[in-house]
Amino acid sequence: xxxxxxxxxxxxxxxxxxxxxxxxxxxxxxxxxxxxxxxxxxxxxxxxxxxxxxxxxxxxxxxxxxxxxxxxxxxxxxxxxxxxxxxxxxxxxxxxxxxxxxxxxxxxxxxxxxxxxxxxxxxxxxxxxxxxxxxxxxxxxxxxxxxxxxxxxxxx
Numbered sequence: 001x002x003x004x005x006x007x008x009x010x011x012x013x014x015x016x017x018x019x020x021x022x023x024x025x026x027x028x029x030x031x032x033x034x035x036x037x038x039x040x041x042x043x044x045x046x047x048x049x050x051x052x053x054x055x056x057x058x059x060x061x062x063x064x065x066x067x068x069x070x071x072x073x074x075x076x077x078x079x080x081x082x083x084x085x086x087x088x089x090x091x092x093x094x095x096x097x098x099x100x101x102x103x104x105x106x107x108x109x110x111x112x113x114x115x116x117x118x119x120x121x122x123x124x125x126x127x128x129x130x131x132x133x134x135x136x137x138x139x140x141x142x143x144x145x146x147x148x149x150x151x152x153x154x155x156x
Contacts, residue, residue, distance in 0.1 A: 072128020
């Protein structure tokens, strides 16, 4: 394995851990610290459709998607789900407030969404649950090559 590959995998691990911790904190805040009722009220004030349902979805995706990204588990699915939720946050809450997060702007949601999308497209790297599953599948002779190729693509 080349040093460049090691750096790539370490970089993906650090990205996943940091992004996951941030998302878990935001999901926990929506679901537990503030609670769904207060989060739903804030969503309603921001003009988010179905604010109570949207609050639960956003909090759940941030919490569970953040955990999945942190572990590198179901990375493409988690990354795209998180990206979708953050795109909604951009559209409904932050887009009209300029760039700076200190003014309610979109810089944080954009950075988190780009990170999640990048992990969905590139994969979690070798230090991940997805990679461990891929390795286990490679050693099992009853899976055909198409399944392995598909799994490899999602674990990159």
